[in-house]
Amino acid sequence: MRRKELIIINWSGILVFVNWFVFIYMLTIVIVYGFMLFISLLQIRRRYELDNVEPYEELLQSEYTKPVSILVPAYNESVGIYGTIRSLISIEYPEYEIIIINDGSKDDTLEKLISKFNLVKVNRVIRKQLDTKEIKGVYQSEIYSNLIVLDKENGGKADALNAGINLSKYPYFCSLDGDSIIERNAFLKVLKPIIESDDEVIASGGSVRIANGCDIQNGDLISVGLSNKPIVVMQVIEYLRAFLTGRIGLSKNNLLLIVSGAFGVFSKKWVIEAGGYAHTVGEDMELVVRLHRLNKEKKQNKKIVYVPDPVCWTEAPEDLKFLRRQRKRWHKGLFDSLWKHKKLMFNPRYGSIGLFSMPYFFFIEFLGPLIELIGYISLVVSIFAGKIYFEYAIMFFLLSLIYGSIYSMAAVLLEEWSMERYPKVKHFTILFLVSLTETFWYRPLTVIWRVEGMVEMLLGKKGWGEMVRKGVSND
Template sequence: MELSTIFIWMHTFFGYFIIFYMILIIGIYSSMLIFAYFYMKKGLRLDKIADNDKSLKMIYSKPVSIIVPAYNEELGVIDTIHSLLTLEYPQFEIIVVNDGSKDGTLQTVIDHFKMRQVHRTIKRDLSTKEVRGIYESDLHPNIVLVDKVNGGKADALNVGINISLYPYFCSIDGDSILSTTSLLRVMQPIISSNDDVIAAGGSVRIANGADVQMGTVVDSVIPNNPFVIMQIIEYLRAFYMGRIALSKFNLVLIISGAFSVFSKKWVIKAGGYSVNTIGEDMELVVKLHRYMLDHKLKKRIEFVPDPVCWTEAPDNLQDLRTQRRRWHQGLLGSLMIHKKMTFNPKYKQIGLISFPYFWLVEFFGPIIELLGYLYIIISFMAGELYIDSAIILTTLFLVYSTFLSMFAILLEAWSINTYPRIRDVFKLIGFSLSETFWFRPLTIFFRLEGIIYYLRKREDWGQLKRRGLSKKEEESKQAV
């Protein structure tokens, strides 16, 4: 067989394969987006204030321990704690776990909240690194600070679980801020389910560029940094096109580690957070599903789109690379640890739908997309014979990353309206038009790097540079 014939055959095969894959993915995401539209439309009819009041009356038996793992979070941890102190929730404690920070995180919290060292009994439900000291605040009795030997985020969360007093815990990143009703709303499915719901996660929004004062986002503004803008678009697309639909059918394998609540009893039975994996948030959710199905227990894990957690996103290429690489490395790690669940009828919808979906869409997605970009480049270089297929695939990429993003942006503006300015909505839509041509190819390479790290057994979490969220507040102080 001549080389030209082999090339034509291979080119045609890859062309049809990638086009079929993209049509399948677009179909899946379009269905999810339509489902999200009707879900959000139904939610708009609800009186959320009355719903919050009803939950407050029901909630006396479900106090929550809020665990804040902090490693080198000196710039943002005070804002995070202030935001937690403003929460509309009748009974909660705040446990800040300093995971052996090398900056001034520990002393900053001690000084700001007048902390004093105390003796407190530590349960040993989960094995952890050594705790060096426990502090309580003279200003706010519900704030506890734990100083421990560095062991990673998962180990810090396990320490918080051991020390916590209450039957439910909320994990929140040390650089994140909650809206005042966020905890109340994310707890609603747990409150109303008669303990059938054992975990729930909320939406995450990016706070870069927002006006943050005393732990409260007083004005949400779209910044000018293109990396941050593209991540805002990504977050909207991920939450609206994926998690709402997956949650409805109890298919969620990921709820954001930046903001999620769990039943402590079931987490301990499942073994707590895994310290030997990079993606500890996904790994815990998968472990919970697996434990419930192994023991034939009917429990649910839900995503609640309304409660919002604000977090700091990478604003430069290197930090974005580190984040996306470790996300994909963590995804592959969890899928491989529990690979026997894939297509296994024993694990019902998780094994037959969730795992195949995450393998096909989330894991293999960047590999096939890279092949698609290479196919388009080769097709345009090969001449007129392949132009039509290249145009078809380019159009599918645009539909996938641009038009679906635009619908997600409009859905958010219509329902929750986090960014109320019309110009901000048009700014997001304008940037979504460019995603296919620069941002998506970049993140594909970063995610592929995560696969390489996993195959080489490089357990490197990486460190993101924090700049803090109260920039406008600090700027105003400096001006005075």
């Protein structure tokens, strides 16, 4: 009888330990995010006011404006590629080239480009600074002389971007997803820190917003709208929180490890020296980590920054199946980047990147979903075991509410206060009310999906997973 009681006591003690561990961990996350939200609030308002005083249009006449090569990797992007190119052709920027890399598409992506833009095959010297799959041909538009299409064997997104870098002729390049729509003054905004820094900034990332529900005609954003699907609205809120709170706070002290693959500008010289894009699930983050590493090893003080203005609109998954694949892929990419550069973790040689950024992304961003899921399971087990810890249940719920819903609500308010990208009261009200529900359905789903990604990673399952796009532009 005593042995049975001892076993019960041991299990009870383990449960208490787990509950307190999860509580302290969640409290730490809430404090860290709260601090980052406060920094973001100060930074975004200050930057927004300065930009109103000094309009971006002045950069159009500036002799210091950097020419840029826009690289768009395209694999089976027939649905959205035309709208993307149309948006790029009409941007406000003095000098740029558009390079579409057809990465062995199996659909009619190349045929559509040839037909729509009068492409003809040309002889173009390609300086092979980075290894890539075989190049089949180079095409140039007879309508737009700065539009070039590179046709190559399939090698993945990283390989396509490396091929585009080899072909590009300008000192800076922009990586852009094939389903993205760019606002007219996007490049003036995202390149402003680079232009004004005298080459101190080697990479700059812009905000990415959800295009589903917006009115987009021939690559032009006519009006901002919201999808009528809750799963898409929730992604709008999620993007607001990720970009307007997390990235601004990290960028403030040059701690940013992610420049979105959907829209980022890089110094070509630095990227080539770093070895170009790597063949990994999260090639965009891995490159940024490698640039930080190279910067520290060369003992230079280069910066990677984030521009808070929303400049790029992209299509979000509208189906739970594809959203689940996306989140699993993102989480596997996160770990892949951290593991490749584990040498930086807690290494004082790499300064704040090694002592703060790497631990933050590992212990909070990567392990966070697992510990949060353990918290949910622990709560359920406590109830069914007859040990209902009301205090723990209340504290865990409140922390989850703050972490999941309240911070999302704050991001919506920050968006309305500073950017005002959703001018209709109806849209703001929907975003505000839906953000309050995140803790009850959306966050548990994403937690489970990200933990699934961790499990698949441990089992050695890699790959992107097929994504189906409907296209956001009405051509």
